[in-house]
Amino acid sequence: MKNIAVIGYGRWGRNLVRNFAQLKALYAVCDSDAVALCEIEKLYPDVVRLTDYNALLESDKVQGVVVATPSDMHYRIAKEALVAGKDVFVEKPLALSVEEGRELVKLAEENRLILLVGHLLEYHPAIVKLKEIVDDGILGRINYISSTRLDFGSVQKNSDVLWTYAPHDLDTILLLVNRMPISVSVHSGDYIQEGVADVAFTTIEFKAGLKALLFLSWLYPHKERRLVVIGDKGMVVFDDVGLEKLKLYKQAVEWKNGMPVLVPTKGKVIVTNGDEPLRLECWDFIECMASRQPPRVSVDRALKALELLVACQESMSNRGKVVKFPVVKVDYFAHQTATIDEGSKIGQRTKIWHYSHVCKGAIIGCDCVIGQNCYIGPNVKIGNGVKIQNNVSVYEGVTLEDRVFCGPSCVFTNDKYPSASADNRNNWLPTLVRKNAVIGANATIVCGVRIGRSAMVAAGAVVTKSVPDRAIVMGNPAKVEYVDK
Numbered sequence: 008m009k010n011i012a013v014i015g016y017g018r019w020g021r022n023l024v025r026n027f028a029q030l031k032a033l034y035a036v037c038d039s040d041a042v043a044l045c046e047i048e049k050l051y052p053d054v055v056r057l058t059d060y061n062a063l064l065e066s067d068k069v070q071g072v073v074v075a076t077p078s079d080m081h082y083r084i085a086k087e088a089l090v091a092g093k094d095v096f097v098e099k100p101l102a103l104s105v106e107e108g109r110e111l112v113k114l115a116e117e118n119r120l121i122l123l124v125g126h127l128l129e130y131h132p133a134i135v136k137l138k139e140i141v142d143d144g145i146l147g148r149i150n151y152i153s154s155t156r157l158d159f160g161s162v163q164k165n166s167d168v169l170w171t172y173a174p175h176d177l178d179t180i181l182l183l184v185n186r187m188p189i190s191v192s193v194h195s196g197d198y199i200q201e202g203v204a205d206v207a208f209t210t211i212e213f214k215a216g217l218k219a220l221l222f223l224s225w226l227y228p229h230k231e232r233r234l235v236v237i238g239d240k241g242m243v244v245f246d247d248v249g250l251e252k253l254k255l256y257k258q259a260v261e262w263k264n265g266m267p268v269l270v271p272t273k274g275k276v277i278v279t280n281g282d283e284p285l286r287l288e289c290w291d292f293i294e295c296m297a298s299r300q301p302p303r304v305s306v307d308r309a310l311k312a313l314e315l316l317v318a319c320q321e322s323m324s325n326r327g328k329v330v331k332f333p334v335v336k337v338d339y340f341a342h343q344t345a346t347i348d349e350g351s352k353i354g355q356r357t358k359i360w361h362y363s364h365v366c367k368g369a370i371i372g373c374d375c376v377i378g379q380n381c382y383i384g385p386n387v388k389i390g391n392g393v394k395i396q397n398n399v400s401v402y403e404g405v406t407l408e409d410r411v412f413c414g415p416s417c418v419f420t421n422d423k424y425p426s427a428s429a430d431n432r433n434n435w436l437p438t439l440v441r442k443n444a445v446i447g448a449n450a451t452i453v454c455g456v457r458i459g460r461s462a463m464v465a466a467g468a469v470v471t472k473s474v475p476d477r478a479i480v481m482g483n484p485a486k487v488e489y490v491d492k
Contacts, residue, residue, distance in 0.1 A: 015075035094121035124309035146238025414448035
């Protein structure tokens with residue numbers, strides 16, 4: 008059904024028009040340039056041609072609007088199209104500010120409209136395969152990512168190289184690593200037009216030492232589109248210009264006599280289908296309009312890519328200033344290797360150390376200390392002044408009241424009849440540890456019990472029954488040895 012209109016017939020708009028026309032979905036094209044309209048008439052004589060996009064928004068024959076204008080017009084036209092009740096495919100970036108991007112997403116959600124952001128590489132068969140390789144652990148732990156997007160003469164009038172080139176790579180990196188960075192810095196040069204960056208060097212740092220390096224330029228002798236992902240078990244090269252789009256290299260380091268030795272390896276070409284990514288992207292928009300299902304590019308990741316892009320702009324405008332994430336102020340300390348999920352709550356002056364993980368829904372009070380390699384599960388409640396030593400997992404269903412002490416490697420459970428093949432979460436039993444209780448190193452607390460106020464569980468004890476207030480228990484199974492009356 009021909010119900011899609013493309014606004015903008017510039018360099019990239021031509022490709023969108025070509026694909027939607029070939030997919031027999033193109034109804035109209037809008038552009039203010041008379042020369043462009045003459046070309047459209049010659050190539051697509053059956054397509055409606057307009058100079059005023061407002062006529063498209065008022066037309067009942069148009070269901071989907073594709074915004075392929077310069078970046079500074081994306082927000083305004085996309086908003087007007089959504090207000091008019093049209094599904095929208097807007098080229099990247101979604102907007103020029105995070106606030107504008109969020110407004111568009113909210114508007115689409117409230118009106119149950121499709122909003123697809125044109126992050127093309129997510130449709131590239133080689134990137135889809137690269138994502139599978141990373142997720143399957145074939146590369147092991149990802150150490151760093153290097154991306155180069157270079158060309159000669161692709162100078163833009165209304166945008167610099169950062170806003171023109173970086174959205175592709177930023178979105179792809181976020182797709183692969185599936186988390187936001189902790190900092191970003193950008194150094195740039197303006198060698199063609201003063202005040203308009205045509206070269207940019209970007210460093211993005213994530214937790215656990217992962218870094219991404221971007222080299223962007225439209226002042227370069229030849230065209231290059233390359234993304235290299237380096238892991239501790241292998242490496243992958245994505246070359247969008249070369250004939251071999253994706254190449255996998257196995258572990259290239261061996262240890263001999265206590266010294267690392269680089270071993271040359273022959274890359275293995277990963278075969279992917281030859282579908283045109285833009286064709287797949289356009290078809291996704293058509294299918295989403297028919298099925299009312301969300302597009303492959305999530306608006307959440309598109310917003311995160313925009314947030315990262317805005318941070319890059321802030322750094323570049325301040326001569327490479329390091330911009331840290333998250334931008335919201337926190338009143339607690341978390342080591343850079345710790346993982347703090349969105350939706351968790353952490354009190355003032357609490358400290359969370361190396362490689363610990365706090366899950367969504369967990370609530371941790373003030374002045375707590377969470378040691379190294381600890382796990383705080385979803386919806387766990389921890390009071391004020393709690394101290395949890397290294398290697399402790401506090402699973403969902405456990406509540407620790409104020410000033411509880413958990414010794415190293417003590418164990419909490421929440422499933423009395425665990426099974427690898429059955430989902431027993433509806434039968435999990437809660438565990439409550441009351442104020443000032445002490446749990447010794449390597450103790451095991453079987454779920455469904457209560458540890459009383461100021462009680463003490465000896466090191467290595469296995470608690471299967473509730474412990475009275477101010478009691479000392481020890482042994483396997485733990486027995487009460489003393490109660491302070």
